Amino acid sequence: MANYQLSNIQPGLTFTQDGICNILVWAPLAQSVNILLTDTGKKIELNAGEHGYWQLSTTEVQHGDLYKVVLNNEKQLPDPASRAQPQGVHGPSQVIDVNGFKWTDNQWANPALEQYLIYELHTGTFSPEGTFAGITEKLQYLKELGITAIEIMPVAQFPGNRNWGYDGVFPYAVQNSYGGPAGLMELVDACHKKGLAVILDVVYNHVGPEGNYLNEFGQYFTDKYNTPWGNAINFDDAHCDEVRNFFKQNVLMWFRDFHVDALRMDAVHAIKDFSPKHILQEIKESVDELMADTGRKHYLIIEFDLNDKRFIDPLPQGYGMDGQWIDEFHHALRVTAGGERNGYYADFSGISDLAKAYRDAYVYDGQYSPHRQKKFGTKTDNPGQQFVVFSQNHDHVGNRLLGERSSVLFSFEMQKLLAGAVMVVPYLPMLFMGEEYAEQNPFQYFVSHTDEDMIAAVRKGRKEEFKAFHAEGEAPDPQSEETFRRSALNWDSIHQQQHKTMLHYYKTLIVLRKQSLALATLNRHQLEVSCDQEQQTLWLHRWEGDEHVYCFMNFSDKVQQLALPADGPALSIILDSADPEFGGQRSTSVRGG
Amino acid sequence: MANYQLSNIQPGLTFTQDGICNILVWAPLAQSVNILLTDTGKKIELNAGEHGYWQLSTTEVQHGDLYKVVLNNEKQLPDPASRAQPQGVHGPSQVIDVNGFKWTDNQWANPALEQYLIYELHTGTFSPEGTFAGITEKLQYLKELGITAIEIMPVAQFPGNRNWGYDGVFPYAVQNSYGGPAGLMELVDACHKKGLAVILDVVYNHVGPEGNYLNEFGQYFTDKYNTPWGNAINFDDAHCDEVRNFFKQNVLMWFRDFHVDALRMDAVHAIKDFSPKHILQEIKESVDELMADTGRKHYLIIEFDLNDKRFIDPLPQGYGMDGQWIDEFHHALRVTAGGERNGYYADFSGISDLAKAYRDAYVYDGQYSPHRQKKFGTKTDNPGQQFVVFSQNHDHVGNRLLGERSSVLFSFEMQKLLAGAVMVVPYLPMLFMGEEYAEQNPFQYFVSHTDEDMIAAVRKGRKEEFKAFHAEGEAPDPQSEETFRRSALNWDSIHQQQHKTMLHYYKTLIVLRKQSLALATLNRHQLEVSCDQEQQTLWLHRWEGDEHVYCFMNFSDKVQQLALPADGPALSIILDSADPEFGGQRSTSVRGG
Structure with missing residues (x-):
């Protein structure tokens, strides 16, 4: 009945201020664990600790070294907690000493959540470069637009160079083709210098289908629950303590080492956890501790489709999340604007639902949902800053057959009405990159797997999905580079009159929202x-x-x-x-x- | 977005005080639903209502009529909410008008939970008759023993005549071979006349493998969760409202129509429900309403192995359960007494755990559990009457390879110590039938399936189970009638000196517990x-x-x-x-x- 505390255990290779590398690998099934420095061939043996942890403190590894983890002197694998995968998901991991980065943001203070005005972007398609550095080039533009926070779609290392980010398989590694960990730090530092907050999208409900080596190491998954991606991540079955720690430490890493201001946690309704303390509660407690330590503020925002206020109520009864996305505002708004009414739009009848969304945040707060075929939702009196709303986002654009933005679906006048409807909410408004100048390019679903079977499976899956949703036309090939290119913003168009006008309108709206006390104060009463x-x-x-x-x-x-x-x-x-x-x-x- | 309320909808055939029969069948997949009176061949067509309900109010069916439900003019099936299955699980259902029973217990008042001193029994093996009437014959004996409540293992209709009760497939039907619904009412009435409370064991986490026709009617199960019995009962997926109502109304039926004082709900940790309001909370709210209506008290006690105080904390933050079993007291006690230490006993090291069980109720309240391979449990300051403890019960006896009771595993002196240890707890003590006179017969696992494949599967499953638990000897054949007979109490032995002495000791202990203010007051402080x-x-x-x-x-x-x-x-x-x-x-x- 040994007690042990994991709260300070960081998975992977981390450095003290003195340059000593602490190595921690969780491999409960292994008989031996070594770190192989692939450039020199040097092998470093780890010591077996409690609960399947293997560890060592050493000065033999240096920032930049490439390595693999060797299990049982046999299997050479990338590190589940790798900070960088310079050769992709199947290649060696890279040692990163985050202490080497010289931050210049000590004047930065994360604003109150009420002041967040969010701009969601995808690193690969936002700038011509498709990198973090490319985003930095646009910060002045974003600042002038008036938004106060950028939200970066997931950057955890995924297969190939083209992906929305939800197929990441190394939660601690920053996508190499975007610029890796140093690139992300530079971007965050630059944002803070510009007075912009950074929200990072992270995925704790599944890992991608290619390059997932987690099962080789330990019981990261459980067959107790079925999710859209197969077995659920193990948050409450045997060995869950180590898996919970893996994800909890990941949250802390983004805040502590990358100075990220807030996380957007992907689809937390797919996190299955019947523990007395939900993993989100445990994460929130850790973040509270971190904030007390550093004096910096950080927010936890969830993507969540359950209309269950327990998730956003304060600890200890609630899960303590600072905010959540509410897709229902989007659905009600789109239906009101004359958009389609099938699939998940079927629950929304138009303008009265939109009115309800303004008034009650949750449109479904206990009544019967024909789409879900059950009574759905709770009433919420939570403050307005706990809800993020939008008229489009990567999902609702990209999950369309052709990935059309509002700019090609609605009239110019209606687009302005949609933008206005969002900008006057008593919630936090979010834009999707390009909507501010009525970008015409689509945002389509794209991947760049290397495994042929996987490519075929994704193509098939995409076709299946659209068979159900709407059966008109052919889905673009997700694997094709062309699909990716087609989805990039066309910055040239911004100089054309119509786009210029829309941008002017958005800027005016944003100024209005910020300057009007009645609009800027998120008082739902x-x-x-x-x-x-x-x-x-x-x-x-x-x-x-x-x-x-x-x-x-x-x-x-x-x-x-x-x-x-x-x-x-x-x-x-x-x-x-x-x-x-x-x-x-x-x-x-x-x-x- | 139609709203509808189900709170007063009782599934099956129920009668008003005026003798009108209200028929309600949930069959969302059916095109037509009829009630076929099998004796006369008369067919009664039901009207389609909302959400897959079919209904009719009629005077054409009478108490005692046999019937089947006919779906699509094709399939003739027993009613999922049948109150009686006089010809077994595959036969016709029987119409029962509960208003016909003449209750004589209006002087009865359910005692405070603190006063419960529970005697768990299995109807089929407790008395020579193996029926409710057989229990009634023994009530004077139980009264003299000093216990205040009997707890009846599940009586929902199961296949054949021999079963512990956990293979029931008609949650509303009372096992025909035990005496059916009238037999149970007579027993409860007789108990109340004797001043004994009645706890009924009910199973809401699965249904048995033979005679389960629920899937023919509707979405009673979901593949979102896997349980030891396969797909989980659908408490939170599409169509769950109707399934939740089915089980909630079942609770209300036992209290309202059968005057049962408390329910013991089987293994509620296997009820998978991520709804904002857990089904147990919804059940508790309904019971609170019923109690306000009738002025009678009823308790909800859960079998629960998660050491999560949320389940027994009051509504609305907690699940509001009145009490729970704590197996850990049993495990710690048995290990301390020198019992085996494998399987689930592996987490318990002996007397210090027993001391902790007296002090803290939960032995595991946050520390690492080697058996569960994770940190386990919460601290609890809940009142003593919320915990039911025992030195043996049907499970821990019957789940042994040979089903041995403590009486053949421990010395006479140790048996008395075990009994004493239970009787001085600041919790609710529970005995398992026969332990009070050191019954020597085992309590083995028995079934009486009619399907040959099922019989083979159960035999195989039992062997598999014991391969893991302890591999000595051959498991008795669960299907054999001999296994059942062997498990019956041997009342003749009570006249032998040793058994008489043990009985005298138990009676003395019970008197002591009741008369001592220090023991009877369940003050954990x-x-x-x-x-x-x-x-x-x-x-x-x-x-x-x-x-x-x-x-x-x-x-x-x-x-x-x-x-x-x-x-x-x-x-x-x-x-x-x-x-x-x-x-x-x-x-x-x-x-x-």
Whole structure:
């Protein structure tokens, strides 16, 4: 009944300030574990510790060395906690001493979550370079746009050079083709210098199908639960302590070693954990400890489709997550805007759901969901900054057959209405890269596997998926480089008038949101909303102190009359999306008042 | 987005006070549903309702009628919510009007949980008759023994006549060979007249492998989770609302229609439910409503091996369960008494764990468990009456290769020590039928399937199970009637001296527990415990008001000296398990004091 504490155990090769390398490999099934320095052929034997850990403190390895982990003097494998895979997922791991990076961001303070205005981007397709350095080139642009945080889609090492990031197989390694760990540190440092926060997307619910060597090392998976990706990651079965530690330490690494400001944790509803303390609670506790140590703030934001406020309620009863994505706002908004109504949109009937999303955050908060075929959701009174909303994101664009953005699905006027609808929420708005200038290129699903069977399986899977969703047209080949290229932003287009106008509109909207106390203060109690089904209009009123903002949204294709409150204050127009300034034919006027 | 409420929907055929039969069948996949009265051939067509329910209110069916449910004018099946299966699991269902029973227990009041002193029994092997009526014959005996509640192993209809009860396939039907629903009502009524409470064991984590027609009707199972019995019951997947209602209404039926005082819910750790509101919370809320309606008290006790206090904490944060079994007390006690240490006993090292069980209820409350290979458990400060403990039960006897009771594994003196150790707990003690007179017959695993493949599978499974647990000897054939007969209590033996003496000892112990304020008050804060590893002695001190009870337990085979508190009160011996009165050679004396 030995007790042991893992809270300070970092998997992989890490360095003390004195340059001593602490090696820790979890390999409960191995009889012996060695580190093989592949350039010199030198082998370093690790000592067996408790609970399947193998360890050594040594000065024999140096930053930059390539290595493999040798199990039983037989299998040479990359390190599950590798910090870098310069030759890809099947190659040797690389020793990284994070202490070598010279940070220049000590003036940086992570802003309050309320101030986050998020810009989601994919490193490979955002800039012409497709690297972290390419993002750095655009920081001035982003700063001028007005957003306050970039959210980087997953960068954990994946097979090949082209991937959304959700096929990562080394949670601790930064994708080599993006610029590796040093590249990410430079980007974060540059963001902080610009006054931008960095959110990193991380995946703790599965690992990708190619290059996953975890099973060779230990019981990272359990067959107790089935997920869309097969066996679930083992968060509550035998040997789960070490697996929980593996992911918990990963969170701490991004915050401590990479100065990342917030994580966006992918689809946490697929994390299956019946432990008395959910892994998200344990992660939150560790982050609280880290923050107390360093004095820096970090946020945990979850992608989560369960409308269960327990996840965002404070510890110890709740899971303590700082925020969550709510796709329902997106779904309600798209349906209201005249988008399609099949698949997961089937639960949404339009403008009354959108009104509910403004008012209650969760559209489904206990009623029957025809799509899920059960009663769904809880009521939530959580503060507005706990909810991230958007009119499009990588998933809802990229999970379409052809990956079309709103810019090619909706009229110019409707696009502006969508943007406005997002920018006035009492929640945190998020843009998807390029939407601010109505990028026309699609964002399609792409991979670059090296295994032929895997490539065939992904192609087949993609076809199957779209058989169910919508059966028109041929899905682009995910493995083709062309699909990837087609999905890159076309920065040249930004100089064309229409795109310029849209960018101007977005900037104006963002300035308005930041400068208006009524909009910037995320008080869900100082909000009224009503809608007219027939007119397809929605009326949102938010206030703070003496400042009142009324947002009138007309989702119909006609001019509509809106009755103002009879005894209301005198109103003046502060922004009209149909103003000629924004490429429209001004239609809004205030009568009476 | 239609809303609907199921809280008052009882599955199956139920009657109003006016004799109108309300028929409700959940068959979401069916195109038509009829009730076929098998004696007359009359068919009654049900109306399609929402969410796959089919219903009708009619006077055309009468108490006692045999019927089948006909799906799509094709398949004739027994009703999933059948109240009686007089011809077994594959036969027709029987219409039961519970209003016809004349209850005589309106003077009965379910005692406080603190007063429960539980006697677990198996209907088929407890009495010579093997029926509810057979139990009734023994109520005077049980009353004189001093227990306050009987706990009946599951009675939901299972295949054949011989089964522990955990292979039940009709959760609403009372086993025909035990006496059916009327037999159970008579037994409960008789218990209440005698002043005994009734706990019924129910199984909501799986259904048995033979006679399970649920899949023909609807999505009762989900492949999201794997359990020891295959796919889990669907408590959180699509269509779960109707499945949740099926089991919730089952709880209410036992309390409302059968006057059962408490349920013991089998292995609730195998109920997989990630819903915002766990099914146990929903059940507890319904029971609270029922109790408010009727003014009667009912308790929910769970079999549960997760040491997670969330399950027994009050609503709304906890799951609101009134009590739980703690097997750990049993394991620690058996190991201390010199029992085997393999399998699940491997986590227990003896007397210090037993001391911890007295002090902390959970032995594992966060430390690493070698058997589970992870850190395990939470600390609990829940009141003593929330924990049920025992020195043996059906599982720990019956899951042995030969099903031996303590009476053939431990010396007479040790048996008395085990009984004493249980009877002084600040928890609820439970006996397993026959232990009070040191029954010598085993309690073995028995079934009576009718399907040959199933019989072969069960035999094979049993052999496999014991390959892992302990590989000595041949497991008795579970299907053999002889195995069942061998497991019945031998009431004749009670007249033999040794058995008489043991019975006298148990009665004396029980009287002592009830009469001593210090023992009967389940105050976990007025308790001290210490132990001596070398001597193998344990010292338990409990008090209430001015009354102090010291329990000295000597698990060694030698006479041991115990130092009393130097400045403690004068002590007198109130019970000595080694007294000649209980067949021993008095060894205990108090010196000094």
